Amino acid sequence: MYWNVENPLESQVPSSRFLAVELDTKCNPEVEDLDDNHIGIDNSSLISISSVSAGFYDPEDGNMYGFNLTSTKPMQVWVDYDSKHTILSVTIAPYSSSTTKPSRPLLSVAHDLSTSLEPKAVYAGFSSATDTANKHYILGWSFRLNGEAAALNYSALSLMTIQESSAQQFLTHGRPHSYKTLICKVLLPIVAVAILVSAALFSVYMKRRLQARRTELEWQREYGPPSFTYKELLAATNGFNDKMLLGRGGFGSVYRGVLPVSKQMVAIKRVSPESRQGMNEFMSEIVILGHLRHRNLVQLLGHCRHKQQLLLVYDYMPNGSLDSYLHTPHRNNTKLCWAQRFHIIKGIASGLFYLHEDWEQVVIHRDIKTSNVLLDDEMNARLGDFGLARSHDHGADAHTTHLAGTYGYIAPELARLGKATKATDVFAFGVLMMEVACAKRPIWGNTVNGDPLTLADWVLTTWRARSITDTVDPRLDAYVEEEIELVLKLGLLCSHPSPNSRPHMRRIMQYLERNASLPADLQPDALLSSD
Structure with a gap:
């Protein structure tokens, strides 16, 4: 081993500054001549500053034993x-x-490396020279600065037997064997092993290809063939360029895109392949939203599954989310008037009525909130993001057993039991109605005791103390007082602590369309009780 302070590739002339540990094998392998069979340390010269006959101190008895460096027996240094x-x-x-490693070294010398090796770069490596038939093989090495080098992985040195056999052939009778003998005894077995390994790898590869194809066919039988090719969606988004990014969510990113053939503007959700929950969301959207058709639901146009890429394609909603209008005051210098807000509330109610009562199955959305309400070019509300949605037959119970939703919109019984129902969707819709009228978050402050202040508690407290319309968004210049009172009181009724006291979506639609009146005895104190 040598340390050289010059780049060995730059010159064929040996460097004048080097430090070497030499293993001198200049001897007859049939004669135990340990004088020429030695270990030495060289400092910028081929004359060793210190040397000793090759040998080792046995770790068990501590005795010194000689070791012939040309014995063809493997050793460790x-x-x-x-x-x-x-x-x-x-x-x-x-x-x-x-x-x-023996506890006692064979050779030790006091030598300050900093006086002989002071360049910017130091090269460590191996060198060999011989005028005999000796052959040397390095099976593994480990190097480390400022500490002890890592131990070798002996199990990985399986080539040792091949190297020993080859070395033995070259050293028999002091002369090399013929190349034909070497090829027959060494190289041919290696080639045979390589062929067997290649065949095994190819077999594994083909099995994986076949399994992937079976999985794809099973997927298509379950969820239908892909509606778009990955190449189409890649072109539509300019390679999923960040300039086309509309937003990021818990399960992935949403991009704006233009389909290359139809030139239709679409929104493309790219589900994160690392997320198991993202895969569940992907399948839920295909199974549920893919079969729903309603003017107040975001339309799923199709999907694409390419290797680990999971993509969903929707109608593009140019006006973004309802959340951005309520809680970003200067969004496009546009604010929603009361007529638009009331129209949006009725649109969401219509979509929920379709999900709960008017479709062939009951669909529980489980994540109703303003950020999941999108607005089309005419400011019509479209309920989207059905990744958490679950469906069941009419008259049957939902099979949800774990908590899902967004803090502030979660009904009390859902937090306790983790079971979503139509009533838990109604609770979230009640909070959303008050949020649209007041433009405040579901959890928007703290009480005097430091507890979270919910929007429903604040509206209810204000109603008991003064007038319920004192909670209205101050940015509203004009509104129909009867309509805004209806929305606020209906929002409190929908978010009643008791699920049995909340109205069904059919009844809510009747209230909003003014085909029915709220209960005459609806007062603040009646909204505080729970079963």
């Missing part, structure tokens, strides 16, 4: 430098899978 005491040590031992 350790070179250590103690910078604190400036001691360079060399240790050798016969190699085996249970080799342990």
Whole structure:
């Protein structure tokens, strides 16, 4: 091993500054001539500053045993430098899978490396030269600055037997065997093993391809063939360019895109492949939203599954989310008037009525909130994001058993039991109605005791103390007082602590269309009780 302070590729002339640990094998392999069979340390010269006959101290009895470097037996060498005491040590031992480093080095010399190696770059490596038929093989090496080098992985050195066999052939009778013998005994077995390994790898590859194809066919039988190719969606988004990014969510990112053939503007959700919950959302959207058709629901146009890429394609909603209008005051210098807000509330109610009562199955959305309400070019409300939605037959119970939703919109019984129902959707819709009228978050402050202040509690407290319309968004210049009172009181009724006291969506639609009146005894105190 040598440390050289010059780049060996720049010149064929040996450097004048180097430090080497030499394993001198200039001897007859049939004669135990340990004088020429030695370990030495060289400093910028081929004349060793210190040398000793090759050997090792047995870890068990501590005795010194000679070791012939040309015996063709494998060995292990350790070179250590103690910078604190400036001691360079060399240790050798016969190699085996249970080799342990002898506690006593074979050769130690006091030498300060900083006086001889001071360049910007130092090269560490191996060099060999011989005028005999000796052959040397390095099966593995480990190097580390400022500490002990990592131990070798002996199990990975399986080529040792091949190397020993090859070395033995070259050293028999002091002359090399013929190349034909070497090819027959060494190279041919290697080629045979390589062919067998390649065949095994190819077999595994084909099995995986076949399994992937079966999975794809099963997927298509369950969820239908892909509606778009990955190439189409890649082109539509300019390679999913960040300039086309509309937003990021818990399960992935949403991009704006233009389909290359039809030139239709679409929104493309790219589900994160690392998320198991993202895969569940992907399948839920295909199974549920893919079959729903309503003017107040976002339309799913199709999907694409390419390797680990999961993509959903929707109608593009140019006006973004309802949340951005309520809680971003200067969005496009546009604010929603009361007529628009009341129209949006009735649109969401119509979509929920379709999900709960008017479709062939009951669909529980489970994540109703203003950020999941999108607005089309005519400011019509479209309820979207059905990744958490679950469906069941009419008259049957929902099979949800874990908590899902967004903090502030979650009904009390859902937080306790984790079971979503039509009543838990109604609770979230009640909070949303008050949020649209007041333009305040479901949790928007703290009480005097430091507890979270919910929007429903604030509206209810204001109603008891003064007038319920004192909670209306101050940005509203004009509104129909009867309509806004209806929305606020209906919002409180929908978010009643008791699920049995909340109205069904059919009844809510009747209230909003003014085909029915709220209960005459609807007062603040009646909204505080729970079953």
